[in-house]
Amino acid sequence: MTRMTRQGVRHTGVEGRLKRIEGQIRGIARMVEERRYCIEILQQLTAARRALDGVTLQVMKGHINGCVSEAVRKGEGPEKVEELMETLNRFVK
Template identity: 50%
Template sequence: MDENKLPENSGKKPVKPRTKDEKQKVLDRLKRIEGQVRGIQKMVEEDRYCVDILVQISAIDSALKQAGFSLMERHTKHCVSDAIKSGNGDESIEELMKVMKQFAK
């Protein structure tokens, strides 16, 4: 396995489970993104102008990055912070760095 590639599912659980509000915010954002993707599918079906479709794809890319950064921030504040405080931060920091590299691609 590529050393910079993260496993699809680590099987780990968050140190502090997400609150209902946190879950709902992420889910709402992902549902909006899903709607945007469906909108792009319709644009393609309707043979809309390429640039208009590309603008929408860019908006989705940005929305996904925002969702990812939100999750990354929470992970850092809870999971990574907890690992550092308990003296086990190296592995958690390495994992965070790998996901940040994947995110930056």
């Protein structure tokens, strides 16, 4: 599904990907309840984290292509670029 945020950025497939990740997390919780082998749990946690990173990058790309590009066209680029840099800094930590 393609949705438009209030700024008009497309988030194609984000909701579906998040629902799949939600299912992964529920599965991991079951694994913990069942006292499954730690390595199996860690593997699933790693997969879930990678999936979240993928969604994060997808949303960032939409933000850059939409909000940041629009701000640059309107002459408001420096503020949006600074906001983006702060967000990227948090993401990579």
